[in-house]
Amino acid sequence: MDRILILAGGYSNEREISLITAKSVIHELKKNKKYKLLLIEPDGSFVKKLRKFKPKLVLNLLHGRYGEDGYIQSVLESEKVKYSHSGVLSSSLAIDKELSKKIFIKNNILTPSYIKFSFKNNIDIKNTIKKIDKNLKFPVVLKPINEGSSVGVYICNKKNFIRCLMKLEKFKDILIEKYIPGREIQAAILGKKKLGIIELKPKRKFYDYKAKYSASAKTEHIIPVNLSSRNFNKINSIAMKAHRLLKCRGVSRSDFRFYKNKFYLLELNTQPGMTSLSLVPEIARYKNISFIQLIEEIMRDATINK
Ligand SMILES: Nc1ncnc2c1ncn2[C@@H]1O[C@H](COP(=O)(O)OP(=O)(O)O)[C@@H](O)[C@H]1O
Ligand SMILES: [Mg+2]
Known part of the structure; x- marks a missing residue:
């Protein structure tokens, strides 16, 4: 045993x-x-x-x-x-949305433009709004640098910007990202294989905590995703590239926005969810990989790759 x-x-x-x-x-x-x-x-x-x-x-x-x-x-x-x-280095890099974005940018992976905002310094909201107007434009997405499950993620416009910002004060450092409209697609990698992709259509304003975990919030999960084969290959390749760049092991899930024929990588998750509503098990199921097979594959990968 x-x-x-x-x-x-x-x-x-x-x-x-x-x-x-x-x-x-x-x-x-x-x-x-x-x-x-x-x-x-x-x-x-x-x-x-x-x-x-x-x-x-x-x-x-x-x-x-x-x-x-x-x-x-x-x-x-x-x-x-x-x-x-994933191991120590990959996990620390991937959880840090700022560091991982820097790696993505350096390696020509498109990710939404951003400004880092720190509550530690003397905060200058007027100047920040100016910078947003110049470099990002409203609406923007505010997010903590190392949280997950959409905790602390807010989409805001100029009018409610300060109110949103103050909600994130406890996080000390946050990212202000350009809001990318369009579709939400996620891609999973397992070991050396591209596992597949899934599209999410939240009924809520965006894919927030409730949309992720409450069945009643009724986020629509779409597989197969309606994409050209070129784009299908492209998103899978970007996910694989990000997985390799961060030296991930086992399973990872990369979250994308797809807008005007371009994929924007939001983040890579090294410990993606495995609940009954989770996406990686669903992507695997579509490939005829059952939940138990998926877990056993993750365990097998961990025993052979170190
Ligand atoms: N720049 C953005 N443009 C549009 N939607 C975004 C953007 N950033 C985040 N979101 C929305 O917020 C959700 C959570 O953001 P994400 O960066 O993946 O952080 P988390 O680690 O909380 O999952 C995304 O799945 C997406 O629906
Ligand atoms: Mg995410």
Whole structure:
């Protein structure tokens, strides 16, 4: 029996999502009687429990801060245990929307133009609005640099800009991005393979937290995506390029806007969701890869690639 330690919960805003993911993953893995599973939280006694359980593999199902940002990965590295998904460097780069955008830009991957805004310095809102008018134009999207699940993401116009901005004060540093209209498409990579893409049509104003996780918010998931084969290949190739540039491992999901025949990469997620409403499992299903096969593939990848 393979001993698998499942890491879930944690301290980020996405704690609940991680626990839902763990529940569905455990439900699937239990059907297959070859695993001995232990679910634990990355709390103070985590290392002690890990050493006692001696897993063959840690399946990291954490999201956000401490789970997706290189922190837990470095603890796992120092424990010399194999773990799923990306390593320390990739996780820290991908969670940082500013650093990863800089890498994308350097490598000719289109991403929405942005301004970094810091609440740490003397804030000059008038000047910021001037800069937006000159370089980005309203509406803009405000977002924290290292959150996920659309937490703290606001689309705002000039009129409600200051009100929006103040809502993000606790994040210290944020990005102000040019708003890209058009379609929302996401692409998944698994190991060395392009897994496929999915389009999202939120009924809400945009793909916010509710649109992502509440079935009643009724975001429409579209597969296959209506794209020319040229564009289909293009988005998959950009996702693969980003995955490789950030040196990701296992599965990743890149979020795009598609506007006027151009793909804008918003971000790459190294720990994409695995709940029943999540996108990577749905993309896999379309390729006839069941949920359990997907998880087993992620685990297999983690044991062979280090
Ligand atoms: N520049 C943008 N233009 C248009 N919509 C955006 C932009 N940035 C973010 N969004 C919307 O907000 C959602 C969340 O933003 P994203 O950058 O992917 O952060 P998160 O890590 O919270 O998922 C996106 O899926 C998209 O619907
Ligand atoms: Mg996203």
